[in-house]
Amino acid sequence: MTGHDKLRGKGAVVTGAGQGIGRALATRLAAEGARVVVNDLDADNAAAVAAEIGGTAVPGDCASEEGVRHLVDAATEALGRIDVYCANAGIDGGPLGTGDSLLDTSDEAWSRIIETNVMAHVRAARALVPGWLETGGGRFVVTASAAGLLTMIGSAPYSVTKHGSVAFAEWLSVTYGHRGVAVQAICPQGVQTRMLEDSGPLQALLSHDVALAPEAVADAWVASLADDRFLVLPHPEVAGYYAVRAQDTDRWLAGMRKLQGRLDDARAQA
């Protein structure tokens, strides 16, 4: 079965799909023949993307308990059944280059980032998995980040929550994968979106030579469906670092320290 066969005719939800990577995932899902619900906090952007791809907009918060309940109910009504849930919405802790993210991130900011980058996935899975176990399964896709695999990319709350999102996806896969729940974690590094634009020196560091178009992330995800890879690593550099981490801890740490040096240089120049 190709990746395409796994999407044709399916009912799919993409959170944070009003722009960026979510928009690219929603657009690709529609092109592959899925029926798509477009969620975003920004109602105008959600409506615009839904109109572009012939989908249904369900604006609102995809993180809070009530928001998830509303999204899952409205999407089930629109689609009949949710086969694919792309938990894509995520937020950064703010400009990475200004200040020290350990010392300068308030508890309130930590909570907001944990809610969006981790609890949104937990609540959506809690709403969807029981039905999937009874009715033949489903697919849960988390847009995590290279920052969820490589410790030194990103602010403290971003890195910690993205590690949490990868860990949650892995837990879900290990626990329910054999019962028909396919789970994937997409881990891009540097994608040309508003989030990257807002991330100051990190943008300078990443965007010119390595940043990918959001559509390339969607391509990598669709390609990964052919063999149902758990980790989708759209960027070759991430794939390389990750392979080293898996096999050779010393080389991995050396690579991470080199990357940290590049980040420090970018911060110093900002």
Ligand SMILES: NC(=O)c1ccc[n+]([C@@H]2O[C@H](COP(=O)([O-])OP(=O)(O)OC[C@H]3O[C@@H](n4cnc5c(N)ncnc54)[C@H](O)[C@@H]3O)[C@@H](O)[C@H]2O)c1
């Ligand atoms: N851009 C990158 O370089 C990059 C790299 C790796 C991972 N990611 C991850 O990819 C995902 C998408 O990021 P992006 O770069 O497209 O960012 P983006 O900021 O361009 O888009 C994110 C969208 O999510 C929406 N959103 C945020 N919180 C929401 C909520 N609670 N409910 C509903 N919608 C919400 C925003 O309104 C926005 O439209 C995020 O999880 C991000 O962490 C991005």
